[in-house]
Amino acid sequence: MLKKFLKRRAALLLILATVPLALAADQQRIKDVASQLMCICGCNQVLGVCNHINCPTSGGMMAEVEKELDSGKSDKAVLDHFVGKFGLSVLSAPPASGFNLTAWLMPFAALLAGAIAAVYFLRRFRARWVETAPKTVVDTAKYQRQIEEELQKYTPED
16 A cells, blocks of 8 residues: 555656646747847847847846746747837837838838839930930941051061
8 A cells, every 4th residue: 555655656746847847948939939029138139149248138038938938828928928018129020010010011112112213214314325326327347447457467476
């Protein structure tokens, strides 16, 4: 009876010892979530790669990310927690909704506007260039004869 009790107790201890390890967020998931956040120390670096020497905030923020993930929250819930705590500036990329959508669309709009402007000005320049180009035909036969005469007089030196 005592052996049976000890076996059950050992099995229970083993289960209790491995549960926190099973619930612990893996390091890759922590890095993935941290790469979506900015360090708030003022270094303007992503939290996962903040190399600010003696950074006062990155260690605490990483620990908080790990704690939130260990408690079973989803990645989005952890991000929402940090947005609620620090504001939208803590996100490494603005959300693609509302006014922040302009941050995603403006580079493409500027590129398109620049391409249209470049084509417009190149066509205008080309039209002006064609208008101002001389309309006379140049007699190249005279120049060709001069070249042939010069070549006949030319003797290569060793």
